Amino acid sequence: MVEQAARRMAEEIVRFAPGGWTRALLSGHAGDGGSGMTGGYTVSGGHGSPDFPELHPLLEQLAEAVHAERGWERIRWEMDCRNTGAYTLVTFTEEIGRILEPAGGYQIELDPSYRLPQAGMRQEAGTAAPAGDPDLATATFRTYLERRAAVLGHQEELPPPVTAAQLDDAERRIGHPLPADLRALYLSADGDGIGYRHRLLIENNAWLSLESLVAEYTEEQEWGTRPWYGWDLEWDAVVFDGTPPDTVRRCGGHPGWIRFATSEDGNYLAVDMAPARDGRPGQVIATGRDYDEGPVYVADSLTSLLQRHVELLEQGSYEVYDGHISLSREDEDPGEVQIIGQIPAEVPPSLQAIHINNATGPVDLAPLTAAPRLRRLHLNRSVAADLAPVRELPVESLRIALDGGDLTPLEAHPHLSSLALDTTAPTDLSPLLTVPNLRGLDLSGCEAVDLTVLVNLPGLRYLALDRQQWAALLDHGKVPPVLAAARLAGADVTYEDALALAARLGLATDGALRVAGRL
Structure with a gap:
């Protein structure tokens, strides 16, 4: 049943393929609650096509076949088709799924029932x-x-x-x-x-x-x-x-x-x-x-x-x-709460979130100290050299590319709960050990001196690393003690890589269903 459903999906993917395609990689979910998919075609010359065929009826058939064989109510799936006619399908429970971010990768739920506490x-x-x-x-x-x-x-x-x-x-x-x-x-x-x-x-x-x-x-x-x-x-x-x-x-x-x-x-x-x-x-x-x-x-x-x-x-x-x-009445104006773009000449004191995008040079964060309610500070495709201004702000969510790797300004930060960090130099992570409410880390773009210090973060619930970083951490037998979710980052990682990592993190993945065939 699963083999038949996989073949029908592959046939539809190939039938829909654009001219010059070499590969189609699609993934998504199916089962109780409906189905969804993402991905697209790779076309010769390096150009991609995000279009994909209408697979929802076939995904329903796949979910029914997997339920009959494994009893799973909801599944994650990934199909890889080549222009040679070869195809592979991997399905597993909803605990592992591909995510849509510029860096790509897979999310692994180790404790599906856990929810982060609200501030x-x-x-x-x-x-x-x-x-x-x-x-x-x-x-x-x-x-x-x-x-x-x-x-x-x-x-x-x-x-x-x-x-x-x-x-x-x-x-x-x-x-x-x-x-x-x-x-x-x-x-x-x-x-x-x-x-x-x-x-x-x-x-x-x-x-x-x-x-x-x-x-x-x-x-x-x-x-x-x-x-x-x-x-x-x-x-x-x-x-x-x-x-x-x-x-x-x-x-x-x-x-x-x-x-x-x-x-x-x-x-x-x-x-x-x-x-x-x-x-x-x-x-x-x-x-x-x-x-x-x-x-x-x-x-x-x-x-x-x-x-x-x-x-x-x-x-x-x-x-x-x-x-x-x-x-009819006019609501009270809360002031400017969120800014997307650059730091304005005059920072509104009402500001609670800023996304700094595509800055042409190092970003000076000092003007943001005029926003005493700032909770989200995200630098996207932008670099800052000094984290000292963050020490004075109640920032909870920080995404930053740091020119250098000095994290000492974050020591004992009472509000910081999530940090996505890119660095241009080897970074000492030990200042993070003093941050009391740190719950999430994305270090996939960070060159860390020693990742094993993360085991001493007792409240860390989410960790994102690339393939080499996870290997370095696990080869030392060091994993933060109460992780509820992990991310395997990287545009080139596969579902099989995610299954292997999940197994090393303690999730039983030996029941994953795999189908391979050729049209």
Whole structure:
């Protein structure tokens, strides 16, 4: 079955090949959750073609055949076809897969269940009292409904309220108390939906019924507080701070965030019961699908948000369409948060991420000290000579090509969690041993004096090295003790190389399926 599926794939790849092709190398995933592929054709003369045939039906057949033989629900695969008619297919579980980066390579998951801790979990907790007032919230809600009725010419029908006992039960089921002003609103109405039609009362969002609130919270905790996009994207991911700073935890999701309204596109309003140092319990935040780089602070309480809604109606800052009122307001400008290109003449203090691309000479990082909230500093096809300015910044994700190899400015850096390092000289890695939160390293472009010092990084979870570096490390029997993922870097490495490395790192790869044939 697997042999037949492989042959059909090879036939389709050859049939689709452009003129003058010499090789086709394609890889991807298949099985439960769908299929995907990347790669392309090599054409004589050194030019490549990224096009490839439509293989999804054949990949479905391959996944079914592998499942029947091995029982794997999801697979990674790689097919190598030559213009001679020869082809090979390798399939294995989803723990090993090719990644798309300029340097290429393969990702190996050694602990598929592990997820990196989010920076917000380490933030200092807020101690202020809630800003919400249940009596004021109830009175403001009545005023808000009266103003809306005056605009629409009729009272809007709302569901009947819930009882205090139902609220108590909901809090027990989610394991968190609701803020007093949100409780008060549910004692006025159980959300704003009648059937499938919502009144979009809260910040132009559908206010969830209490039962839907519990269901959303339960589902979020069951599936995780945020999606996991794979180690190639997550190992150096950063969550930005909100505005005002230090009000909301820098997380993609948190058990203390209770969603109570939705824009019905995967985004939500939530009450935050676990605020950061300068926040207040019960503050309203925006979170969900479009907020992976950080939640957005909306208001210090639902009470304040309702007061703002009344003000907007009184100011005439709204539109009416299809029987709905859409409130209009300008969001607070957080300032320039991210820059792609070069360091500007005047660095905005709001800056949290910068990607410096294609600099013509060594980059002076000193101007960036004017950005006290900088969390991501990436130099792409650019070189810097001095890391000293980084010592003064709360940078968590650093990608840099260093002219030389002096890492002493990074000693004991309290924030740095990921480092991708290229160097032009042999580098002493020992300063990294003092960096307390270092979780990810890409040294595939670094000439290290001694890689074996990495074994003394007890918190290192991700490590990227090239083939020679991995061999040097493993030949000494030295591997960081709690690696959850490894990357074999290099444009010329193969799936077989990745399988061999995974085996040396302790992953059982002897069950990999291999098919070879000729058309």
